[in-house]
Amino acid sequence: MRKRLVLFDIDGTLLRVNNINRQALIDALTTVYGTEGSARSHNFAGKMDSVIIYEVLKQAGLNDGHIAEKFNTVKNTYIDLLQKLLRPEDVLLMKGIRELLKELSERKDIVLGLLTGNFEGSGRNKLAMPQLNHFFPFGAFADDAHYRKDLPAIAVNRAQHYTGKAFSSEEVVIIGDTEHDIDCSRSFRAKSIAVATGNYSVEQLSSHQPDALFENFSDTERAVQCIVNV
Numbered sequence: 219m220r221k222r223l224v225l226f227d228i229d230g231t232l233l234r235v236n237n238i239n240r241q242a243l244i245d246a247l248t249t250v251y252g253t254e255g256s257a258r259s260h261n262f263a264g265k266m267d268s269v270i271i272y273e274v275l276k277q278a279g280l281n282d283g284h285i286a287e288k289f290n291t292v293k294n295t296y297i298d299l300l301q302k303l304l305r306p307e308d309v310l311l312m313k314g315i316r317e318l319l320k321e322l323s324e325r326k327d328i329v330l331g332l333l334t335g336n337f338e339g340s341g342r343n344k345l346a347m348p349q350l351n352h353f354f355p356f357g358a359f360a361d362d363a364h365y366r367k368d369l370p371a372i373a374v375n376r377a378q379h380y381t382g383k384a385f386s387s388e389e390v391v392i393i394g395d396t397e398h399d400i401d402c403s404r405s406f407r408a409k410s411i412a413v414a415t416g417n418y419s420v421e422q423l424s425s426h427q428p429d430a431l432f433e434n435f436s437d438t439e440r441a442v443q444c445i446v447n448v
């Protein structure tokens with residue numbers, strides 16, 4: 219039986235968090251660096267949290283050395299703040315996601331994991347609100363690498379540790395809502411499924427040529443068949 223390792227992005231793909239997420243980062247940046255940089259208007263979609271922190275602070279004139287010095291402090295401050303602020307009503311689950319995860323988790327030919335630009339601490343907090351963490355025993359996060367394209371290999375290693383199986387690139391499916399998820403998938407020669415439940419439309423995602431493209435995952439059966447056969 220061919221097995222597939224299916225790696226989900228979080229924001230815009232599984233769920234959406236309201237403005238609390240951005241506010242937690244703004245508060246953490248202000249507390250630790252004395253400036254929020256461009257965090258209020260910066261486009262976060264599909265980017266690693268670590269990269270976002272560097273980008274918004276550089277726009278306020280801080281250099282790499284200065285940012286690196288307090289990076290762990292700002293990361294932990296942001297994760298703590300988000301945990302304190304986040305309530306279940308701040309998190310909107312995307313259409314069809316719970317049904318899709320339930321269906322996939324019951325299949326013997328599917329192994330589920332995360333591949334996300336979130337730090338593990340903040341990502342797990344977001345997933346805890348709609349109680350999705352149990353679907354994802356492992357993942358690759360912003361803590362693990364600076365570039366998203368380095369995350370698939372890390373997720374594959376963790377999958378091997380968890381299941382005993384060494385997944386090849388073509389057995390990996392990466393599901394996300396931005397061009398960055400599609401590019402990341404392509405760089406690993408994995409299969410890429412894009413879903414237009416984030417900030418990008420079907421037309422915008424289509425121009426980046428994912429292997430499959432969905433408006434949303436409301437049709438569970440069609441989504442499962444695509445994930446298994448893509």
Ligand SMILES: [Mg+2]
Pocket residue numbers: 227228229230231263264394395396416
């Ligand atoms: Mg996303």
